[in-house]
Amino acid sequence: MKIAVIGCTHAGTAAIVNAAQLYPEAQITVYERNDNISFLSCGIALYVGGVIEDPNGLFYSSPEHLAELGVVTKMRHDVIAVDTEKKTLRVRDLASDSESDDTFDKLIITTGSWPILPRIEGSNLDNILLSKNFNHSNTIIEKAKTASKIVVVGAGYIGIELVEAFEMNGKKVTLIDSTDRILSKYLDPEFTEQTESSLKEHGIQLALGQTVTRFEGTDGKVAKVITTKGEYEADLVILCIGFKPNTELFQGQLEMMPNGALIVDEYMRTSKPEVYAAGDSCAIVYNPTGKHAYIPLATNAVRMGTLVARNLMKPTIAYMGTQGTSGIKIYDHNIASTGLTETAALDMGMDVKSVTIQENDRPEFMPTYNEVTLKVVYETDTRRIVGAQLMSKADLTQSVNTISVCIQNKMTIDQLGFVDFFFQPHYNKPWNFLNTAGLQAL
16 A cells, blocks of 8 residues: 655654554655754744754654654655546655656645745845744744844734744844734733733834734835835744645645535545545634634544544544644743633624623632632533633633533533532632633623
């Protein structure tokens, strides 16, 4: 059996390692256009900020490791054409510029995603960078050494983590986003207001509710960012606007969402037999709505990649869907969210309510305790939990993983009030704050 894999980051690495172990007789060939594999892009801000000094820790596999498993890894090889009917692909060796053809019995698509690049005048100026892969992170670090005024465009997770890292390295930082709130996809206003205040307190300039219209430069290098509401000096610009699936190869061959995300079933099968996909190239079932959605997260990718291998020969283990659970640390605030925000649910026309509590994590008779803010969103009629957000100076983010399980299992807000959690004064109260949220909604 010949297995061809296109792309080798989170999902690709998981699929390859598991397939090699499950099917030792298979001939597995990996095509990767970059000069490295399995880079943990979620660690870019930590690397840029100097928290991680040795970047080798951001890789969890290598061509050498895959070779030990009997896998042939062809680095700097770009797949330029695929015929899913004839089961053939054409590859260009980027080092020699030569081309060759290959065949497959099973195809695994783990082509990932790429940053969204809107057409903006002046975007070809030097020192306007992306933040996606290992080479990007090295370029950012090198350019930032001599930069004093840095503009980050995009107030999602990556953008927020980068502005914090740059500020902690003594840079003057501006954050621009077309929405009027940071992290608007993950948090409701009562949470983003606190995080915005924290960023401002550290001297970060927020330019929200405005769109970049052009870049201006001096001697071929960016010098100014012009938006619909103002202009900002910059000697380095990082674009973190969002991501789109890398699926152009399969246009007209496989079923996709309008944004190009491949639609897979619960066994990671695409619309063509023997063609599987996983990771940022895919849309998966979003449990809060029960519909396919594009949620590019490393956690989704490694699960999907593992399931591709498990289901390659026959349907074995179904994917349970995702809640899009994620977390971030902004200065001394630990933040996590899962499922839908109330804002997003209402925008979708859902009939939802929410309960928000501010509670101390431990009994007040203890020497120390920390306040936690928790919001749980639930359907009005069914009372099914569809989302939650948490913020605290103590690391209580694992509680959001608990609510993620609740959403996955279609639990109600009333049931949350009576879930069995242990009590020990070092850790919590007799009524865990998750219970408290459920009880308050009764």
